[in-house]
Amino acid sequence: MEPLSWFEIITRVLWQFIPVWIALIAVFVVSIRYKRRLGLYGKLFDSTIGMIGFALVMFWVFTGIFGAMDLIVTHDALSQVSGMKNEPPGTPLMRAEDGQYPYYLFGGDNLARDVFSRMIKGAWVVVQIAPLATIFAFMVGITLGLPAGFYGGRLDTFLSFLANLILAFPVILLFYLLVTPEIVATGIPNYMAVVLFIFPIVFIAVLLNSRYRTQPRIRTPLLIGVLGILGWLYLSLISESGSKVSVIPDFLDLFNVPGGILVVFVSVVFVNSPTVFRIVRGLALDIKTRDYVAAAQTRGEGAWYIMLWEILPNARGPLIVDLCLRIGYTTILLGTLGFFGLGLPPESPDWGTTINDGRRLLQIYLHPALVPALSLLSMVLGLNLLADGLREETLRD
């Protein structure tokens, strides 16, 4: 068979993405039709920049999801096909079996794996980890930033000092330290997970308690139920048989997070939360002077109710914008980690690792590194544009 021309490659790639296009069009049609009723999200569709950003982000989100469902991929991301090593884009398979896709659309990498499929699978890794890790970082930052801003004084001085300390430490060095086998063996990352992942539980518990404290009949069962489930999830998350933290027996352990991913998760949360802390603290300092906060105080509301129900909802504008930007940074951070071969396993299809693999033969074969690099670029660009669009729309009228 002849290799595909560039035109054919593009057509075939666009065809592979059919489910993504359908999903994207559906989302846009529904959103634009009902945009006046959708609040801030709806306003996004008034800004061209915001729409472009949203389209780019949703493109990768859908790609990740459908990729995980094996819809878009043409080959298995890990299997090698002989004779395809470093072949250029559009090369046909030497001996295509029945039901096997007959081309490597974006060529093969130095282990003869399909670059196109690895890009799709890599999107799933990013789409899974980056937003989740960022949200965790936000919960930590919010839980500490609100009291720092609200109470001020020594608590604020202490927490701000701590945040500055972490921010002053070189991030890459920190990662290297955290993933060094000796350090992993001491259990430090596990202990950090124990500490960092307790914050979301504290956050939710305080949120519910302050809201329903006046109605014990609703509060007590609600808290027991929610905390029970969250506690179980928490224990399953941190506990891993064989590691330093193994607190519950295996039959109760709902899932095991691979050690590498846990470390990546912990590091991302650890380095992102101080910045979130500072933003939340600043917003809390501003909003606590408003009359509605004084009104809540004069009717005897507790400090946590004021922080979580009076201050936090009104800080959401800047926080949502920052969330988008920060997911972008986290994506880059994941790329950097992968590039240095930290955390994720070496055969992982995530973009950072793939770029690092392709780097060695960059002068001869460009495509194995270029494809994930462009993916990373477009996704982060999309998140930044989305944040810009959101910011513009929150400032308008």
Place this chain on the structure above:
Amino acid sequence: MTDSYDGPILEIESLSISFFTRLRDIPAVMDFSVKVMPGEAVGLVGESGCGKSTVALGVMRDLGKNGHIVGGSIKFKGQDLGAMSQDQLRSIRGSEIAMIYQEPMASLNPAMKVGKQLMEVPMIHRGSSEKEAHARALQVVKDVKLPDPKRILDAYPHQLSGGQQQRIVIAMALMAEPSLLILDEPTTALDVTVEASVVDLVKELGKKYGTSMLFISHNLGLVLETCDRICVMYSGEAVERGSITDVFDEMKHPYTQALFRSIPLPGADKNARPLRAIPGNFPLPHERPPGCNFGPRCDYFEAGRCDATEIPMTDVPGQDRHATRCLRFQEIDWHAPLGTDVQTTRSEPGDVVLKMDNLKKYYEVAANALFGKRGDTKVVKANETLSFEARESETLAIVGESGCGKSTFAKVLMGLETATDGQILLDNRNIESTSIQDRATQTIADVQMVFQNPFDTLNPSMGVGRQIIRALEVFGIGNSEGERRQRMLELLDLVKLPREFAERMPRQLSGGQKQRVGIARAFAGNARIVVADEPVSALDVSVQAAVTDLLMEIQREQKTTLLFISHDLSIVRYLSDRVLVMYLGHVVELGTTEQVFAPPYHPYTEALLSAVPIADTRVQKRHIVLEGDIPSAMDPPSGCPFQTRCRWKSRVPGHLCEQEVPPMRQMENGHQIKCHLSDRELAEMEPVIQIAAE
């Protein structure tokens, strides 16, 4: 420019300005005409959103991206501003037309010394040398009566007080000796006594330099004091214009009349002659009614005539340049007395509910915030020996300017802070050292507060109904969600809001409506004492009357004790039973409303009374202008707190005022004054406000 020009300085002819937004075009100003003659001051009055600032920006041709002049012309000294290029406009702005904005701090560059900012003006517009510019700056700063001009020129804006900043802004506007000065609410951000001195200054300088002025304000009293002519705006249109005396005494438009009836003039009384709020709401720019914009709210509305066609401006015959936009102005009997008003009986004060005894609140300010109290600490005396009683269903007004300690007092009463010394007795129980976390739910529900800023008083991300229900939850009212919901709807009825508002978000409500929700929330737990912290000062005049009346009505029904904090003496005189005047943490005068508003006065009360602008041509005021600014509470003067600004100080022998804090003197019938003046001198005081016989 032609200096020999002697026609009108500014001539606006049927100006229309629209803003173009994503959804629709919004006409902000329609068919607006006004003429400013040389040396004349024209007042532009109206409620917020009526387009008065848009007119000013239109004159400066500074409407932003969305605003466009869609019709009419603006002529400055006979030249059409609309036909000028950007370059020509730039040479006019700042040198021929100068503008003074509301917020002085926002008009000064915080990173540049005051002198440099002033010198820029002649250097840019006239190419003056640095030396000339400096000399001119010094001269102008002297003209605006700032002490120590050399030091001021060398200061940064944040080192000056608000009043001084506004004087600098005025100085800057005068640097180039403009022919026209546009003042957009120049004193709204200032305290009353400071406002009075700034207004005085503007008037004097206007005369001295022969500058014409366009004075934009929502305060009718201020316009009366400063302007020769007035133009009343409503919903984008000029509805009436004429000379001050014509419009104030012989108004010919129903809106002007309604406006005057809704402000508390000296004759008004909450029981015998209550204020009349204008019914209905200000129309949104895209929902204006056909025909007369004021039609739906007008008492004299005639269907089929007032809503048929656009109504033109018509000259009132026999008066100088007096015109009105009303079809029926010749048919209406403008002097018909206000009938049909419900008169209410004065409610008698009951038992003492709240008693303050020698309350003191000091703050310690550490010099070094990081390492606690090791450094020098300064004591700020926010409240000093505060004593008074408040009875059931009584309105006690607390009057004073910013920094006088009234907010601190409210905080201590609410339990957000604890007192340093003294007692607060609520039903004979001491609550001065119980902070709000330790108070019983009933105590908290009993003492509630209504806040000043309507745009800040409700949580913007929570529904209106939800916020009231939350207050009910906290106060332990109602056993189920359903019961609380029912009670919430009743509270909405109480403050005269439609029940549908329960589902709305605060941003969908107008300022007055938000304030009503705030009142409903304060009364959720059947509060017995309500502290109202300037509840209407941020609202428009016509809404003020409605909210004030609502508060009075609820108070009458529920026998609430109302502590009404305000700096506006007109409204205080209208609604309060007793008045307490505060200055720098001290109570300087306490008595019934009649006692405080009549001599003998405390010298500060006297100045305060003189400073408040009153929108009534019959009122004659003695002119007392206080020098300087309010001293900082961090560094109060020795002896009597008011001695630095007091005009009676020289009458007290032997520098007593500078050495000792005067004792609280008991005058007749419980009237108290904190002053060293002898009885004879106090008795000699003349009334500040006198109403000329009709």
